[in-house]
Amino acid sequence: MEAIFHEKQEGSLCAQHCLNNLLQGEYFSPVELSSIAHQLDEEERMRMAEGGVQSEEYRTFLQQPSGNMDDSGFFSIQVISNALGVWGLEIVLFNSREYQQLRIDPINEKAFICNYKEHWFTVRKLGQQWFNLNSLLTGPELISDTYLALFLAQLQQEGYSIFVICGNLPDCEADQTLRIMRVEQQQRPKLIGEDEAQRVSMQQVLDTTDTTDEGVLDEDEEELRKALALSRQHMEVEDEEADLRRAIQLSMQGSVSPRSQIETAGSSHDTSSSETLTAEELRRRRQVYFDRQQLPHSAAHDSHSAGGLKDSGTKPDQ
CATH class of the missing domain: 1.10.268 (Topoisomerase; domain 3)
Structure with missing residues (x-):
């Protein structure tokens, strides 16, 4: 378990943690994600300007805050999608009609990212085992193959949006290590601050x-x-x-x-x-x-x- 990269929650930077836990390394910083968000904002502004810079719609757009980021550290799905595009990765909505028609067993996928009320986290296969890499946990949580489908179904029932990661993820130490050995988890990780809150x-x-x-x-x-x-x-x-x-x-x-x-x-x-x-x-x-x-x-x-x-x-x- 020590080989698994697990970035824990800091502020509201869950999108950053989600990406880095997915890619298994410190690939993105808030500055880099902010740069992507500003680029998206500028592209949206230019499209709105095509209708006329004096139009009511354009003036209203300029008065609205960015939809791609905010001061708390939140980043939109567009920012995450563009960041993954740097690595040749794409995202597909798990419960979309197009994906469901493929009838792919979740255990045959490589990773998922999940979102609910502006919180992002990663579920990824490392070696032959699945792990919940939620930044709100004190460590990686092992998910059995038989429980994976139920885990994703439960997330959907709770209102989560789930996206499938398509493409080849970069090589990482944890994936290489867990290809030759399996891990067991005696105790599930707790939420960060849970022990302190109980105390x-x-x-x-x-x-x-x-x-x-x-x-x-x-x-x-x-x-x-x-x-x-x-x-x-x-x-x-x-x-x-x-x-x-x-x-x-x-x-x-x-x-x-x-x-x-x-x-x-x-x-x-x-x-x-x-x-x-x-x-x-x-x-x-x-x-x-x-x-x-x-x-x-x-x-x-x-x-x-x-x-x-x-x-x-x-x-x-x-």
Whole structure:
């Protein structure tokens, strides 16, 4: 397979690659094909000028871009035909009535060039074996004799135009080598960039998955932090309310001394106070406690309920 010349795709120069893969060498460059295209353009211009340079048809022709080449590197079938003519080769449309009447088995031909949507590639016999020399492949693709007719039929079904190469192709090393030996292909060549495209696609999937997982984790952690904060806030409120509640209950008994009230109210923190709770201080604490019973306590209770639900690992309905 190393002996086979296989020019890989560069830009939109598939016509150049098609010709060079067919002839098995660097026979044509973009400059040479452009020269042929310009020559064809000039011949067309001269034919149009025969109808009068002042005619509407001629002015319209001059305003139109070249039909034989463009800036991307595309070349027309006329350019390819003229380039092959340099080597005494001709092309015949494979599915034309004239060719089909000849009833020639494709395996008895020497080569084909195929075109679809401005892409050209070569299928050629080297030695006694057929190869797909598409410049979009990473290497030559071996085609068995039994598969050749089916391969060409499939191309036609997909919309390809197929041309038969008529004439004697120039000698090449690959043809000489494969006349005395046959090659086997264990693995079909891939399209250029296919491995990289698959790698990039897989990486994008992994990156998306990682980002999604991180987003879920960040959201869960944030909800947990909020739930814990609400729980701590509620515990602090309950502790303070419990102290006040006990102090109020004791103050209402009347038989307990102010010092005993303070010591009992602070017992939940395992501390004792030497301060004396005055009647004014007790009244103020009672008022704060009763005020909290109306709205703040209810809001704190709702917040605790929501926090407790999230903390248990169950998310509320959205």
